[in-house]
Amino acid sequence: MFDSLSDRLQGVFKTLRGQTRLTESTVEAALREIRLAMLEADVNFKVVKAFVDRVRDRAMGQEVMKSLTPAQQVVKIVREEMIALFGDTEGGLKPAARSPRVILLLGLQGSGKTTTAAKLARWLTKQGRHPILVSTDVRRPAAIQQLNVLAQKASIRACDPAGELDPVKRASAAMTEAANTGFDVVIVDTAGRLHIDDELMVELQAIKDAVQPTDQLFVADAMTGQDAIKSAGEFNHRVGVTGVVLSKLDGDARGGAALSVVSVVGVPIAFVGSGERIEDLEPFHPDRVVSRILGMGDVLSLIEKAEAAIDVEQAERLEQKIRLDDFTLEDFREQLRTIRKMGPLESLIGMIPGMGSMKALADHKPDEKQLTRIDAIISSMTAEERRKQDIINGSRRKRIARGSGTSVEEVNRLLKQFVQMRKMLKSIGGMGGGKKGRRKAMGMLHAMEHGRRN
Ligand SMILES: Nc1nc2c(ncn2[C@@H]2O[C@H](COP(=O)(O)OP(=O)(O)OP(=O)(O)O)[C@@H](O)[C@H]2O)c(=O)[nH]1
Ligand SMILES: [Mg+2]
Structure with a gap:
């Protein structure tokens, strides 16, 4: 998402930066490009117009045009106004x-x-909360079962009073269970409709009256673009909406919905869903998203992702090993698997500043297949070889290459780089533990990932 918007805006900024002095006509030309880029990204046209007008007002101001770095000033204004579009919350x-x-x-x-519902429950669990789920979707057969299955996968309690087919009573049962058993969040899933209809609205209102929700989150499919915004507005009008969850941002949504929803509906984006896995939900951070759009990288998200995937105990064990110079190929394989748990490498790389443009990376994109090969090579070694890589001589290398379906060159390269990485790790190993140490170690592993390709 946002890829083409991001490319186009970065193009505009590049042109601007090429100018030593900005004139009204260069700014006007840039604004025209920005306008087109946003319309193309499916941002609501009224939102685009207001946005461009605000940027123009500020960019044509005396201080900007006369400043030593007018182009940077314009980028700054675009950035601030874009964050404002997201409501700055x-x-x-x-x-x-x-x-x-x-x-x-x-x-x-x-x-x-x-x-x-299930993703949110999982997220809340990570925040130390104790959520309980309940489905009130009695209309679609198997809807209740769907939630039960997801809940079970995430080890979350789903309240499912046997044979109860009244939505309000089901929701109330979950409230009672929460009060009796000490769950501190009740997440109520509701039925959907293809279009907004009165029957559904009456049902939702009845559930709302019964449970008195703290939050009414409207889940909008980002792929449907402006339609998602329109229906959010209607739900807000009829039952009330306190926040939006934009789902399916991993699809080919152009992002316009995200950039319009706050202006059009007047409620903030609370979460974004970016995949089908239960972990694929994150709180929405306007400034980070804008930085990503404008090509400033998203380091914070990257760090959070890394920290979520690394289990602390494992990281401490690793640190200990590094300090004792006892980091083996076995540990290396475990670390690679950890990195892969964080999600596709491409999406991680995209968050690193200066690497926003994936196109430029096309020919050295880290390749999941390559990681599979490294894993295969290490897995084809004996336990002893993994512990003492020094014993891996020529004939062993041949055997390992054959066993992993790779070549001796590849095995050589991996071993050489492993030795280099051990050295690097050792040099930071003495820096002490804690979060900082863990981050450093992650950084080194990434460096290794890059080194592999050089
Ligand atoms: N790729 C992707 N798919 C998603 C995401 N969120 C949901 N889906 C998929 O979208 C489909 C519909 O999701 P549901 O959660 O069943 O939607 P719902 O709103 O409960 O649907 P109804 O109960 O029929 O109204 C499922 O196949 C999900 O796996 C997301 O963030 N990314
Ligand atoms: Mg459903």
Whole structure:
């Protein structure tokens, strides 16, 4: 998402930076490009117009045109105005005193409510909360079962009173269970419709009256673009919406919906869903998304991802090993697997500053297949070889290459780089533990990933 918008805007900035002095006509030309780029990304046209007008007002100002770095000033203005489009509020859930917190999920059919319910429960668990899920979707056969299955996968309790087919009673049962058993968040999944209809609205209102939600999150399928915005507006009008969850941002959504929703509906984006896995939900951070669009990288998200995937104990064991110079190919393989748990490498690389443009990276894109090969090579070694790589002589190398379906050159390269990496790791190993140490270690592993290709 946002890829083409990002490319185009970065192109505009590049042209601007090429100018030593900005004139009104160069700024006007840039604004025209920005306008087109945003319209093409499916941003609501009224939002685009207001945006461009605001940027123009500020960019044509005396201080900007006369400043020593007018182009940078314009980039700064675009950045600030874009953050303002997102409402300039951090995503996630606002603190609430009430317990249990009750989250009602709303949205059209297939928008991702049920999936989001489970993802949200998982996210809350990570925040130390104890959520309970309940489905009130009695209309679609198997909808209740769908939530139960997802809940089970995520080890979350789903309240499912046997034979109860009244949506309000199902929601109330979850409230009672939460009160009796100490769950501090109740997540209520609701039925969807292809279009907004009165029957559904009456049902949602009844559920709302019964559970008195703290949050009413509208789940919008980002792929449907402006339609998602329109229905968010209607739900807001009829039942009330306190925040939006944009789902399916991993698809080929152009991003316009995300950039329009706050201006059009007036509620902030709380979370974004970026995949079908239960982990694929994150609080929305406007400044980071804007930085990503404008090509400034998204280091914070990257760090968070890395920290979520690394289990602390494992990281400490690793640090210890590095300090004792006892880091083996076995550990290396384990680390590679950890990196892969963080998600596709391409998406991680995209977050590194200066690497925003994937196209430029096309010919040295780190390649998942290559990682599989490295894993295969290490797995073809004996346990002893993995512990003491020095014993891997010529004939062993041949055997390993054959066993892993690779070549002796590849085995050689891997071993050479492993030795280099050990050296690098050792030199940072003495820097002490804690978060900083872990981050450093991750950074080194990434460096290794890059080194492999050189
Ligand atoms: N790629 C991707 N798929 C998603 C995401 N969120 C949900 N889906 C998929 O979208 C489909 C519909 O999701 P559901 O959670 O069942 O949607 P719903 O709103 O509960 O649908 P109804 O209950 O029929 O109204 C499923 O196949 C999900 O796996 C996402 O962030 N990315
Ligand atoms: Mg559902």
